[in-house]
Amino acid sequence: MNEIAKAAHAPQLAMRIDSRLIKALPTGALGMAMQLPAAKNVRRALLADFGIPDDIIEYVGLTAEFDTRDTERALEGSGIAVPSLEGYAAKLWDYWERNLDPDLFKDRSFEGAVNGKTVVITGASSGIGKAAAQKIAAAGGIPLLVARSLDKLEETKKEIEDEGGTAYVYSADLSDMDSIERVVGEILNEHAVVDMLVNNAGRSIRRGIALSLDRFHDFERTMQLNFFGSIKMTMSLLPHMRERRSGHVVNISSIGAQTNPPRFSAYVASKAALDAWTRVVGSELIGDGVTFTTIHMPLVKTPMIEPTKIYDAFPTITPDEAADLICEAIRSKPKTINTRLGTFGEVAYALAPKAVDQILHMAYRVFPESAASKGKKDPSEKASTEQVALAHLMRGVHW
Numbered sequence: 025m026n027e028i029a030k031a032a033h034a035p036q037l038a039m040r041i042d043s044r045l046i047k048a049l050p051t052g053a054l055g056m057a058m059q060l061p062a063a064k065n066v067r068r069a070l071l072a073d074f075g076i077p078d079d080i081i082e083y084v085g086l087t088a089e090f091d092t093r094d095t096e097r098a099l100e101g102s103g104i105a106v107p108s109l110e111g112y113a114a115k116l117w118d119y120w121e122r123n124l125d126p127d128l129f130k131d132r133s134f135e136g137a138v139n140g141k142t143v144v145i146t147g148a149s150s151g152i153g154k155a156a157a158q159k160i161a162a163a164g165g166i167p168l169l170v171a172r173s174l175d176k177l178e179e180t181k182k183e184i185e186d187e188g189g190t191a192y193v194y195s196a197d198l199s200d201m202d203s204i205e206r207v208v209g210e211i212l213n214e215h216a217v218v219d220m221l222v223n224n225a226g227r228s229i230r231r232g233i234a235l236s237l238d239r240f241h242d243f244e245r246t247m248q249l250n251f252f253g254s255i256k257m258t259m260s261l262l263p264h265m266r267e268r269r270s271g272h273v274v275n276i277s278s279i280g281a282q283t284n285p286p287r288f289s290a291y292v293a294s295k296a297a298l299d300a301w302t303r304v305v306g307s308e309l310i311g312d313g314v315t316f317t318t319i320h321m322p323l324v325k326t327p328m329i330e331p332t333k334i335y336d337a338f339p340t341i342t343p344d345e346a347a348d349l350i351c352e353a354i355r356s357k358p359k360t361i362n363t364r365l366g367t368f369g370e371v372a373y374a375l376a377p378k379a380v381d382q383i384l385h386m387a388y389r390v391f392p393e394s395a396a397s398k399g400k401k402d403p404s405e406k407a408s409t410e411q412v413a414l415a416h417l418m419r420g421v422h423w
């Protein structure tokens with residue numbers, strides 16, 4: 025190794041591609057194919073999903089040769105020998121990683137992503153939306169707070185301003201499409217740029233199908249706000265975002281869209297519709313610079329879950345923790361943000377749907393209809409030991 029040191033294997037260690045596979049292709053075909061614009065984009069997206077830098081592909085088949093002949097000639101008679109590459113390569117690499125890697129100096133913080141940016145947040149008068157608005161403003165962003173209750177929005181705005189931030193309020197009923205057109209018109213009149221949209225306003229209904237047969241409006245109400253309201257907001261802002269060739273939309277979906285909990289058919293279907301719409305539209309808009317993140321939110325302690333009293337004993341995350349997921353969506357713009365249980369639910373359903381149905385049916389029996397779902401109030405309604413145990417086992421799922 026002191027004459028010609030070969031360091032050909034490092035890249036292959038990271039990505040073991042059987043060379044026979046590549047050799048089977050006509051010479052140059054792979055290289056040419058990878059240079060096609062469409063293939064380049066697929067390659068970039070695929071690597072991004074795995075967190076691998078795009079540039080590495082150029083070096084996958086590289087055989088590096090370190091020629092030491094000149095050095096050896098210069099050192100002749102000095103009594104100093106060229107050390108083996110293995111003896112010092114790690115030190116050089118370490119120095120480069122710590123001090124010279126250009127990626128080290130990029131601002132990847134939430135503040136860097138949101139400072140000075142205008143972010144429309146729906147449902148910002150309460151719960152998750154309010155907490156997210158406060159975090160965005162604290163990091164230097166400008167939240168535009170949208171909901172129906174003007175008094176609560178004003179309260180949020182005041183709290184933000186008291187902390188030194190800036191916010192604007194817009195009252196709108198997002199289950200009314202005319203109201204959305206009006207409010208987006210107002211927003212675009214008053215702000216030169218809208219950088220991001222967080223579709224967070226939503227309503228949940230927990231009622232089994234047996235009690236829903238004469239309540240078709242439950243399905244209409246959830247679709248109207250959770251699905252139509254969200255896509256109308258997005259579509260109203262899309263011309264602006266496409267023109268600027270920049271925009272990010274964060275949709276607050278639910279772990280329910282991955283785990284199919286019983287009694288949530290109206291709610292889960294409306295969130296699943298939003299997920300599907302986003303998956304389709306997301307691929308169409310890549311070229312326009314508009315991106316989407318879907319957050320499959322677990323159970324969060326907010327006014328939304330208050331009517332279901334058994335949830336008082338369930339493990340939940342706080343609105344503050346839920347808002348951190350929105351901040352992460354804004355910072356790193358991933359395609360989805362999931363909990364482990366949500367992903368497990370999705371995979372399990374794909375692999376063994378009948379077995380999953382059996383588990384969900386057990387949960388259907390263990391967790392009864394709430395008094396609220398029957399249009400009643402029952403302050404004595406409490407979770408049993410069995411219910412609490414199952415809720416802890418499947419942390420974050422709303423049963």
Ligand SMILES: NC(=O)c1ccc[n+]([C@@H]2O[C@H](COP(=O)([O-])OP(=O)(O)OC[C@H]3O[C@@H](n4cnc5c(N)ncnc54)[C@H](OP(=O)(O)O)[C@@H]3O)[C@@H](O)[C@H]2O)c1
Pocket residue numbers: 146147148149150151152153170171172173174176196197198199223224225226227228249276277278279321322323324325326327328329422
């Ligand atoms: N809490 C959970 O466990 C949980 C779990 C998974 C997903 N999520 C999702 O997270 C999002 C936020 O929920 P949250 O828990 O924070 O609930 P929340 O505290 O009840 O807040 C709901 C927000 O939506 C607004 N809103 C409701 N109807 C509206 C309408 N027609 N037009 C405009 N705004 C409307 C409400 O404001 P106004 O009443 O003032 O209009 C409020 O600001 C929802 O999309 C929900 O589905 C929640």
